[in-house]
Amino acid sequence: MSIQDILKKSFLSQFDSDLSTTSILLTLLVAAVIGIYIFVIYRMVCRKAFYSKSFAISLPVIAMITASIIISIQSNAVISLGMVGALSIVRFRTAVKEPMDLAFLFWTISVGIICGASLYELALEASLLITIVMLGLHFVPNARPALLLLVNGRDPKIQEPLNEVLKANTSFYKVKSRNRTAEGIDLIVELKTAGEEALLEQVLAIPQVASATLMTHDGEITY
Numbered sequence: 001m002s003i004q005d006i007l008k009k010s011f012l013s014q015f016d017s018d019l020s021t022t023s024i025l026l027t028l029l030v031a032a033v034i035g036i037y038i039f040v041i042y043r044m045v046c047r048k049a050f051y052s053k054s055f056a057i058s059l060p061v062i063a064m065i066t067a068s069i070i071i072s073i074q075s076n077a078v079i080s081l082g083m084v085g086a087l088s089i090v091r092f093r094t095a096v097k098e099p100m101d102l103a104f105l106f107w108t109i110s111v112g113i114i115c116g117a118s119l120y121e122l123a124l125e126a127s128l129l130i131t132i133v134m135l136g137l138h139f140v141p142n143a144r145p146a147l148l149l150l151v152n153g154r155d156p157k158i159q160e161p162l163n164e165v166l167k168a169n170t171s172f173y174k175v176k177s178r179n180r181t182a183e184g185i186d187l188i189v190e191l192k193t194a195g196e197e198a199l200l201e202q203v204l205a206i207p208q209v210a211s212a213t214l215m216t217h218d219g220e221i222t223y
Contacts (some may be wrong), residue, residue, distance in 0.1 A: 023118070024071060031067035031115040034127055035060025035108060041131055042104050045138050055101060062105070063112040070116020103134075146172070146190050148215050149199075154184040155208035162206060166191060170201040184210070 039059050043051070107130060114123040151162065166173040166189065173191035193199050196214055203212045 018060070018123075019071065027067050027115050027118060029070060030120050030123070031063040031112055032060055034111050034115070034123055035063035037127060038063070038104060038108055038111070041134070045134060046098075046100060050098070052101070059104060059108045060106045063115070066109050066112025067116040070113055074117070145216060146192050147172075147196070147215055149189040149191055149203070150211075150213040151187040151188075151189070151203060151211070152184065152210045153206075153208050154210050156185045158181060158185065158208050159187070161186070162189075162203065162209075165199070165202045165206065168200060169193055169195055177206050184208075 039056050042056050042059060058122070107127070111123050111127060114120075115124070153162075170193040172192045173189055174189060176190050177186075179186040179189035200212055202215055203209060
């Protein structure tokens, strides 16, 4: 027997072509159960602002599809080589807008790979530990974010009294935009303050200030 035959036999021995229907169904069932578990955690963690029902439904499906791919790869050498070529050609152009969605996507794919390799205990323990870490960090209170103050004035001279009000009512402020027109001036100021209502009242008390809006960086109006 030549070295080439030995290497070929050693390579082919790594593949299991005698997969039973029971083992295949068990793998897909475990992947589906853990995928549904991930679906439930996704609904608990994600805010309504970026919750996507179609993405949530795709999570257990992706776990089962990934597990099926791993089963086919480890059962046949030809399929494994063909799958490598096919997956290298496929390009997914769906934009993932939220980092949390990306984390759930990788979690689901990892579960599918681990279940496809029949490491069910590892998939379960990893999922439980990921859940504990994710929920623990989810309930950590957020730091108070900076706000945006939008001021519309009928006179450019409002800048000096506005600076005095900002110095007295904020811990930090910075003018991000200044737009002069024939009718007046528009200002956008980034700031941090604990007294939002008092700040707005003092800004509106400045003569020639037509309107003032305070909002967060995501566009939610705070007052």
